[in-house]
Amino acid sequence: MNFLFDSEEVPIQAGDTVASALYRSGRRIFSRSFKYHRPRGLLCCSGKCPNCLVNVDGSPSVRSCVTPALDGMRVRHQNAWPSLENDALSIGQHFDFLMPAGWYYKVFTKPATWHRVEPHIRKAAGLGELFENPQGIPEYEHAWMHAETAVIGGGPAGIQSALDAAERGEQVVLIDDQTELGGHLRYRKQRGADPRERIDALAARANVTLLQRASCFGIYEGNLLGVLLGHPHAGAAERLIHLRAQRIIVATGAYETPLLFDNNDVVGVMLSSAVQRLIHLHSIVPGRRAVIVAHGSEGDEVGADLKQAGVEVVEILAPSEIIAVRGSGEVKGVKSRRGDFACDLVIVCGPRVPDAGLLSQAGAKLQWSDVPGAFVPVGLPLNVSAVGDVTGETPVAAAQHFPDSKRAFVCICVDATSRDLKQGIADGFEEIETLKRYTTATMGPCQGRMCQLNAIQVCSRLTSRSMDETGTTTSRPPNPGVTLGALAGAKHHPIRRTPMHHAHAELGAVWLDMGEWKRPRYYQVAGAGGEAESVAAEYRAVRERAGLIDVGTLGKLIVRGKDAARLLDKVYTSRFSDLRQGRVRYAVMCDDTGVILDDGTVSRLADDRFFVTTTTGNLDFVHQWFDWWLVASGWDVSVTNVTGGLASVNLAGPKARDVLRKLTDLDLDPKAFPYMACREAQTFGVPAILMRIGFVGETGWEIHYPAEHGEEVWNAILVAGAEFGILPFGVEAQRLLRLEKRHVIVGVDTDALTNPFEADMAWVVKLDKEDFIGKAALARAASGGGVREKLVGFVMEGGVPEDGAPVVIGGIPVGRVTSSRYSPHRKAGIGLAFVPPELAAEGAPVRVRVRGQLRTAIVTMQPFYDAEGARLR
Amino acid sequence: MKRSALHHHHQKAGALWTQLDGWELPASFGAVEQEVAQAREGVGVADISYFRKFESAAPQTGSWKLASNRHLVMRERPVAPPDGTLDITSVYAALLLAGPQTNELLRKLTSLNLSHFANGNCAQASLAHAHAILIREDLDRLLSYKVLVTRDYAESVWESILHAGREFHIAPFGLNALDRLRP
Known part of the structure; x- marks a missing residue:
C-alpha cells in the first residue's frame, strides 16, 4: 500500500496518517509559511497547528497529521514553488523590514495601488489551490441525530462520562476526532492506566453511539452540535451531522502550545506531545539527537520516551536559557546561555491550554487562573458541563519567557512575531481584539490554538495589564474549519415536476426554473432554429390554430363548507357569494393597506364548494392566509391544497373547440358553455374541471384532471389536435400572448406597493361589499388618495x-x-x-x-x- | 391507466408491470426474492401511491391527525370517500420504506427525531427538502414507514432516497415483494 506525494511513492503502514507515512519516509519539510515562505515541519501532530496542510485528492489545506493514509491517495504540497525544499518566495523573509505589522494599511493607501498589487499578494500568500481531481468531485452528505447526552472528546474523562451516562440508561453519543479512543493515554503511557477495558465496555453498550474520526466544530442555539465525520462510507468523503443533545459534556482536554525563542518555527522544533505520538502511535524514531526545552522536571517524561525510542537526549534547557535555534531549513543545533548544542530535534514542553473554544461558543466565560496558569471556563450554561483537562484541572507550568524578536514567531499561521505584536501595540492597537485584526495573529488556519496564549501574554506584558484585563480573542464556529462541500451537502436540489414533465422532455422542452418548479420555456423542435423561431411558431399556432400549455404549477385549492363563499368574500376584493354555480370569476387579493398580494380565479362547483387557483409562487402563502382568517372565525370552511393532485392544461386558439369536441360529450357551444363558465365533465374518459377563461386572448379552456392521467390526456389532446395543427407552447410564448391582451402578472407587473387602482384594475374592487380585507385603504385609493x-x-x-x-x-x-x-x-x-x-x-x-x-x-x-x-x- | 409520478423511474429500473384497480404498478423489478431479502435485512422502498387517501376536518375511524382540523384516512383498496372527506389520492405520492436500516436512512434525509417515533406514530417534517407526512406502521416486526409527499416532489424525493440509501444497498421492491413482507 502506498500513496503518491507529488511524484514520489510513499509506503503506508497500518495506522498511518498521511503525515506519519511522510515522516517515516524521511520527509521533514511539510509546508511553507504564509508570509515569508519559511520551511515548516510537523509541530503538533494532532490537527491543531497549520504546519502540515497539504492537498489530498484535490481538497486543499487538509491536515495531513489527522488524515488516515489510504492506498492510492494523491497528495500534493501547497504554497511553495517550485518545491517545498526550494521555494523562490522564501527570499521575502530577507525583506521583512519592508513588511512590518499592518504594512499594507500603511503602504497601499490608494485604491489604485491596492488593486494593482492585490492579485500578486494573494498569489504569494494564499493557502492552497483547487485543481481537478481525476476521481471527480467527492460526495458529501448530511445526517441528523438526537441524543440525551453528547460527550465531546474520547479521552479518559470523556470515556468515563459516557460510561456513567450510559449506565444511567441514557442515549449517549461520544464524539472523538482521533482514529482511536483514549486521548492522551494513547501516547502518554506514564500518565495513567491503559483505558482499553473501559473503551471495550463503552463499545459494547447498545445505548452508546461512537462517532470516531469526527470533529465537533460548533455548539449552536438549542444544544445543536455541528459534527464532521470523515469517510462515513465508501461513497462519501465527509458527513456533516446535526446532533441535537439534551445534555452536552465537553471533554476536549488540553493541547500543548509552543514556546517563544528565536527560530522557534524551524523544521525539527516539535512539541513534546507530537514526538510522543510519533513514537507511540506510529513506531517512528523521530531523530538522532534531541534538545528538550522544559520547565523543571517537565521534560523527564518525554526524555524517557525519546531514550526508549533510541534518541539521544543531549540537554534539557529551561525556556529562559534557550537563545535561538540554529539552522535555516532544518534544526542544526541550539544556542543557549549554557552553550551551544548540536542536535536535529528540539523538543518543546509548552503550556497546555484547555481546549475550551466550544464552551465559550456555548456561552461560558474564560477566566484567567494563575493556578493552573490558564484561561478556564466559568459560568457554563444549563445542560452544558465540562470534565477533565478542559476545566484546567491539571496545573500548567507558567512563567514563560518572552523575547522581543523578529524571529520569535507568536503566530506561525501568518508569521506574526513578538516584534510585530509590539509594533501593533505601538501603532495604537493595544486591545487584544484589535491587535488580532491589525497583526492577523490568531486569524490563521489554526484559529488561534497555537498562538492565542502567547499573543495574550505578550500583549499583557507590553501593556502592563493582567491576563484577565487583557482577555481572550473569541472562538467562533466552525472551529476547526469545515469543507465547503460538506456544508453544502448532497447534490439534491429539490425539483417539483408537473405530471407531464417527461412528455415535455420528449417534445424538446427547454426548461425554465420557477422556484423549485420546472416549466417548458419553449419547445426546441429539431432543425427549427433557436428560441426566437420556436416561440414565433408556438405564438402563431395559438393565434391561428390551437395551442396547448401545461399550467400545472398554478396553485389549486378546494374550499368547502357552508361558509366558503363568506371566506372568499372576506379575502378577495370581488364578491363571490353571488357567483352562480358553473361560473368563474377573476379574483384579486389585497392586504390591509390595499397592496395586491395575489390573483387567480374562483370557480363555483357547488353551492358549498369552490375551486380556487393562485399564482405559482404564492400558493403556500394564500393557503396560510385563508387559514389565518379562518382561525378565530368559527366558520364552517375547510381548505385543501390539491395542486399536486391535478394536471392542468390550457387549450387555446380558434380551433380549440374543435379539438376539445373530439374528447368530451359536453356541449361546447358558446351558448351552452359561455366565456367565464365552468363545468365538471369526463374528458377523454377522465373526470375533469373545465373552465372557459382566456389568459392568452383566444377561445380556450383551462382543464384540470387527476394527475395520474397527466400524460395520457395531454397526449390525447395533442393527437386530437394534430389535424388542426396544434402545437404545445411554453412560458415564453404565453407571456407574449398575454402581454398582447394586456393581462397583468402579479409580482411581475405589480410590486410590493401596488394597489388595484394603480394596476388599472379598479373593476375588481367591490367597495359596496360589507367588509373585506383592505377595504378602508382601497376606499381611500378609489378617491385618488395614495x-x-x-x-x-x-x-x-x-x-x-x-x-x-x-x-x-x-x-x-x-x-x-x-x-x-x-x-x-x-x-x-x-x-x-x-x-x-x-x-x-x-x-x-x-x-x-x-x-x-x-x-x-x-x-x-x-x-x-x-x-x-x-x-x- | 393510472400512473404514479414515479412511473418513468420504475420503467428505467426494469419494472415488470401489473394492474390493480385501474393503476399500472410494478409487480417486481425482476428479482422478488432479492427484493424481499433486501427489505428484511437492510432497507427497501416501494411506491404505494395507489393507496386511497382522504382528508377531512373531523377525525375518522383509523385516521391520522395532521392538525386539529385536518385528518388523513388511508385505505389500500378502492372505497367510497367516507362522509365529509375529500379524495386526495392524486395529491400525494406515497412510499413505503421497510427494513432494519430504515432509521439510519431516514436520518440522512430528515431532522425528525426518530428515537422516540414509536410504531403507530404519525408526524410531519421536511424530508429531502420536501414537506412529508411520515407514518410508522411496522410490517409485523419489520420496521416500516409510509412517507407521503405531494406528487410534484415525488421524483426528487425518490432520487434522494435511493442516493442516500446506496450505502445500505437500497433497492426498490414491487407489489409481489410487498405481499410477502406483510404479516
Missing part, C-alpha cells in the same frame, strides 16, 4: 425596451417598464409600464430609455390585441 403611479400599456415603433427600462421626464426617471416584447400582431414594441398618474391617458407620449437612447412610446389603456375581446367569447 395612487402614486399607474400601470399603462405602451406601443413603441422601431424598438423594444428591456424589462425594467426607465420612463424619463426631463432627464429624471419617473417610471419603469415592467414587461415588454415585440408584438407580431402590432409589428411594434409593446409593453406595460408604471408612469405618473397624469401620463396615464390614451395617446400620451412618454420617453423610455432603450439601450442608452431615449425613445418615444405612446400610452394606451386598451389591449394591444382584440380590444373588444370578441375572440375570447
Whole structure:
C-alpha cells in the first residue's frame, strides 16, 4: 500500500496518517509559511497547528497529521514553488523590514495601488489551490441525530462520562476526532492506566453511539452540535451531522502550545506531545539527537520516551536559557546561555491550554487562573458541563519567557512575531481584539490554538495589564474549519415536476426554473432554429390554430363548507357569494393597506364548494392566509391544497373547440358553455374541471384532471389536435400572448406597493361589499388618495425596451417598464409600464430609455390585441 | 391507466408491470426474492401511491391527525370517500420504506427525531427538502414507514432516497415483494 506525494511513492503502514507515512519516509519539510515562505515541519501532530496542510485528492489545506493514509491517495504540497525544499518566495523573509505589522494599511493607501498589487499578494500568500481531481468531485452528505447526552472528546474523562451516562440508561453519543479512543493515554503511557477495558465496555453498550474520526466544530442555539465525520462510507468523503443533545459534556482536554525563542518555527522544533505520538502511535524514531526545552522536571517524561525510542537526549534547557535555534531549513543545533548544542530535534514542553473554544461558543466565560496558569471556563450554561483537562484541572507550568524578536514567531499561521505584536501595540492597537485584526495573529488556519496564549501574554506584558484585563480573542464556529462541500451537502436540489414533465422532455422542452418548479420555456423542435423561431411558431399556432400549455404549477385549492363563499368574500376584493354555480370569476387579493398580494380565479362547483387557483409562487402563502382568517372565525370552511393532485392544461386558439369536441360529450357551444363558465365533465374518459377563461386572448379552456392521467390526456389532446395543427407552447410564448391582451402578472407587473387602482384594475374592487380585507385603504385609493403611479400599456415603433427600462421626464426617471416584447400582431414594441398618474391617458407620449437612447412610446389603456375581446367569447 | 409520478423511474429500473384497480404498478423489478431479502435485512422502498387517501376536518375511524382540523384516512383498496372527506389520492405520492436500516436512512434525509417515533406514530417534517407526512406502521416486526409527499416532489424525493440509501444497498421492491413482507 502506498500513496503518491507529488511524484514520489510513499509506503503506508497500518495506522498511518498521511503525515506519519511522510515522516517515516524521511520527509521533514511539510509546508511553507504564509508570509515569508519559511520551511515548516510537523509541530503538533494532532490537527491543531497549520504546519502540515497539504492537498489530498484535490481538497486543499487538509491536515495531513489527522488524515488516515489510504492506498492510492494523491497528495500534493501547497504554497511553495517550485518545491517545498526550494521555494523562490522564501527570499521575502530577507525583506521583512519592508513588511512590518499592518504594512499594507500603511503602504497601499490608494485604491489604485491596492488593486494593482492585490492579485500578486494573494498569489504569494494564499493557502492552497483547487485543481481537478481525476476521481471527480467527492460526495458529501448530511445526517441528523438526537441524543440525551453528547460527550465531546474520547479521552479518559470523556470515556468515563459516557460510561456513567450510559449506565444511567441514557442515549449517549461520544464524539472523538482521533482514529482511536483514549486521548492522551494513547501516547502518554506514564500518565495513567491503559483505558482499553473501559473503551471495550463503552463499545459494547447498545445505548452508546461512537462517532470516531469526527470533529465537533460548533455548539449552536438549542444544544445543536455541528459534527464532521470523515469517510462515513465508501461513497462519501465527509458527513456533516446535526446532533441535537439534551445534555452536552465537553471533554476536549488540553493541547500543548509552543514556546517563544528565536527560530522557534524551524523544521525539527516539535512539541513534546507530537514526538510522543510519533513514537507511540506510529513506531517512528523521530531523530538522532534531541534538545528538550522544559520547565523543571517537565521534560523527564518525554526524555524517557525519546531514550526508549533510541534518541539521544543531549540537554534539557529551561525556556529562559534557550537563545535561538540554529539552522535555516532544518534544526542544526541550539544556542543557549549554557552553550551551544548540536542536535536535529528540539523538543518543546509548552503550556497546555484547555481546549475550551466550544464552551465559550456555548456561552461560558474564560477566566484567567494563575493556578493552573490558564484561561478556564466559568459560568457554563444549563445542560452544558465540562470534565477533565478542559476545566484546567491539571496545573500548567507558567512563567514563560518572552523575547522581543523578529524571529520569535507568536503566530506561525501568518508569521506574526513578538516584534510585530509590539509594533501593533505601538501603532495604537493595544486591545487584544484589535491587535488580532491589525497583526492577523490568531486569524490563521489554526484559529488561534497555537498562538492565542502567547499573543495574550505578550500583549499583557507590553501593556502592563493582567491576563484577565487583557482577555481572550473569541472562538467562533466552525472551529476547526469545515469543507465547503460538506456544508453544502448532497447534490439534491429539490425539483417539483408537473405530471407531464417527461412528455415535455420528449417534445424538446427547454426548461425554465420557477422556484423549485420546472416549466417548458419553449419547445426546441429539431432543425427549427433557436428560441426566437420556436416561440414565433408556438405564438402563431395559438393565434391561428390551437395551442396547448401545461399550467400545472398554478396553485389549486378546494374550499368547502357552508361558509366558503363568506371566506372568499372576506379575502378577495370581488364578491363571490353571488357567483352562480358553473361560473368563474377573476379574483384579486389585497392586504390591509390595499397592496395586491395575489390573483387567480374562483370557480363555483357547488353551492358549498369552490375551486380556487393562485399564482405559482404564492400558493403556500394564500393557503396560510385563508387559514389565518379562518382561525378565530368559527366558520364552517375547510381548505385543501390539491395542486399536486391535478394536471392542468390550457387549450387555446380558434380551433380549440374543435379539438376539445373530439374528447368530451359536453356541449361546447358558446351558448351552452359561455366565456367565464365552468363545468365538471369526463374528458377523454377522465373526470375533469373545465373552465372557459382566456389568459392568452383566444377561445380556450383551462382543464384540470387527476394527475395520474397527466400524460395520457395531454397526449390525447395533442393527437386530437394534430389535424388542426396544434402545437404545445411554453412560458415564453404565453407571456407574449398575454402581454398582447394586456393581462397583468402579479409580482411581475405589480410590486410590493401596488394597489388595484394603480394596476388599472379598479373593476375588481367591490367597495359596496360589507367588509373585506383592505377595504378602508382601497376606499381611500378609489378617491385618488395614495395612487402614486399607474400601470399603462405602451406601443413603441422601431424598438423594444428591456424589462425594467426607465420612463424619463426631463432627464429624471419617473417610471419603469415592467414587461415588454415585440408584438407580431402590432409589428411594434409593446409593453406595460408604471408612469405618473397624469401620463396615464390614451395617446400620451412618454420617453423610455432603450439601450442608452431615449425613445418615444405612446400610452394606451386598451389591449394591444382584440380590444373588444370578441375572440375570447 | 393510472400512473404514479414515479412511473418513468420504475420503467428505467426494469419494472415488470401489473394492474390493480385501474393503476399500472410494478409487480417486481425482476428479482422478488432479492427484493424481499433486501427489505428484511437492510432497507427497501416501494411506491404505494395507489393507496386511497382522504382528508377531512373531523377525525375518522383509523385516521391520522395532521392538525386539529385536518385528518388523513388511508385505505389500500378502492372505497367510497367516507362522509365529509375529500379524495386526495392524486395529491400525494406515497412510499413505503421497510427494513432494519430504515432509521439510519431516514436520518440522512430528515431532522425528525426518530428515537422516540414509536410504531403507530404519525408526524410531519421536511424530508429531502420536501414537506412529508411520515407514518410508522411496522410490517409485523419489520420496521416500516409510509412517507407521503405531494406528487410534484415525488421524483426528487425518490432520487434522494435511493442516493442516500446506496450505502445500505437500497433497492426498490414491487407489489409481489410487498405481499410477502406483510404479516
